[in-house]
Amino acid sequence: xxxxxxxxxxxxxxxxxxxxxxxxxxxxxxxxxxxxxxxxxxxxxxxxxxxxxxxxxxxxxxxxxxxxxxxxxxxxxxxxxxxxxxxxxxxxxxxxxxxxxxxxxxxxxxxxx
Amino acid sequence: xxxxxxxxxxxxxxxxxxxxxxxxxxxxxxxxxxxxxxxxxxxxxxxxxxxxxxxxxxxxxxxxxxxxxxxxxxxxxxxxxxxxxxxxxxxxxxxxxxxxxxxxxxxxxxxxxxx
Numbered sequence: 001x002x003x004x005x006x007x008x009x010x011x012x013x014x015x016x017x018x019x020x021x022x023x024x025x026x027x028x029x030x031x032x033x034x035x036x037x038x039x040x041x042x043x044x045x046x047x048x049x050x051x052x053x054x055x056x057x058x059x060x061x062x063x064x065x066x067x068x069x070x071x072x073x074x075x076x077x078x079x080x081x082x083x084x085x086x087x088x089x090x091x092x093x094x095x096x097x098x099x100x101x102x103x104x105x106x107x108x109x110x111x112x113x
Numbered sequence: 114x115x116x117x118x119x120x121x122x123x124x125x126x127x128x129x130x131x132x133x134x135x136x137x138x139x140x141x142x143x144x145x146x147x148x149x150x151x152x153x154x155x156x157x158x159x160x161x162x163x164x165x166x167x168x169x170x171x172x173x174x175x176x177x178x179x180x181x182x183x184x185x186x187x188x189x190x191x192x193x194x195x196x197x198x199x200x201x202x203x204x205x206x207x208x209x210x211x212x213x214x215x216x217x218x219x220x221x222x223x224x225x226x227x228x
Contacts (some may be wrong), residue, residue: 043204099210
């Protein structure tokens with residue numbers, strides 16, 4: 001069935017370090033892919049998205065490229081800040097038959113000053 | 114910016130009791146969803162709701178669960194007789210329902226603790 005696999009956390013980095021959070025997916029058809037972020041006490045907020053192969057989503061210095069050949073959507077940021085500390089969720093949405101999201105487990109990021 | 118609001122933020126209940134989790138979706142959205150996340154596990158889809166009826170539900174969403182849109186603004190999830198394994202964070206979401214985008218907007222969640 002359709003699924004999303006995310007790297008296990010927590011991930012602890014120093015400020016200004018490079019971040020990669022891996023996400024791979026299994027899906028029938030051509031899903032849309034999303035990264036959501038959850039700050040403490042808040043809801044899941046859309047960080048970025050990509051709707052077709054080779055699309056690059058970007059926002060707030062974060063980027064992810066939809067790679068159909070490797071079924072991946074890895075999240076990257078060149079220089080993390082303490083304020084990026086949060087839980088990051090990778091998700092997919094199939095574009096036919098259903099609107100539900102399928103999520104990964106979430107990866108907790110902690111950035112130290 | 115419009116947001117999805119969920120109440121309460123934390124609900125504690127005894128096993129076997131009924132609970133109602135409440136959500137106010139974004140006002141012009143047409144699709145509504147409930148998800149849950151058991152501690153340490155994936156966020157799982159429970160149910161989607163459109164045009165005053167369930168459009169899809171997962172195998173988790175058994176007869177103990179029901180959803181309702183009792184008025185023009187609220188969207189509720191009822192668990193009829195809670196079990197210990199219902200303890201989880203429950204997220205409500207809403208979307209405009211555009212196929213190409215399908216961006217869902219989430220509330221902060223309700224943490225349900227069943228004792």
